[in-house]
Amino acid sequence: MVASMVTKIVNNLQITIKRLHIRYEDHSFASQPVALGIGIKEVSVRTTNEDWEVAFVAAPPQIHKLGNLSDLFVYEYHDPTSFAEDVNRMKNIFTPDKGEVDITGLGTLLCPWADSLCLALRMLT
Numbered sequence: 001m002v003a004s005m006v007t008k009i010v011n012n013l014q015i016t017i018k019r020l021h022i023r024y025e026d027h028s029f030a031s032q033p034v035a036l037g038i039g040i041k042e043v044s045v046r047t048t049n050e051d052w053e054v055a056f057v058a059a060p061p062q063i064h065k066l067g068n069l070s071d072l073f074v075y076e077y078h079d080p081t082s083f084a085e086d087v088n089r090m091k092n093i094f095t096p097d098k099g100e101v102d103i104t105g106l107g108t109l110l111c112p113w114a115d116s117l118c119l120a121l122r123m124l125t
Contacts, residue, residue: 009093011060020039043072052118066118
């Protein structure tokens with residue numbers, strides 16, 4: 001009974017992460033400090049039915065998961081101000097009113113990129 005309930009929970013687990021931004025600053029070279037950053041507007045993994053529509057599944061022979069990635073970007077920034085001084089700029093990278101990522105003025109290593117992944121997992125019995 002408990003194992004069955006745990007299986008249902010795991011099979012229907014959905015994960016969504018929004019507005020993730022990680023920035024590393026290196027000030028060890030005073031002549032040219034640098035910041036490297038990675039950001040994701042949204043990443044999600046959801047359970048779907050066989051038609052790839054988000055749904056609750058009870059005990060199917062296959063589990064379908066749909067993964068979405070929205071606006072993944074990587075940047076480098078030479079001569080950055082301290083993050084504490086630049087916090088408003090960092091908050092505004094994700095501009096909800098525009099619905100897009102604004103990385104103007106940063107050295108872009110990977111421009112905002114989005115993709116989807118469909119995965120079908122066969123359940124072992």
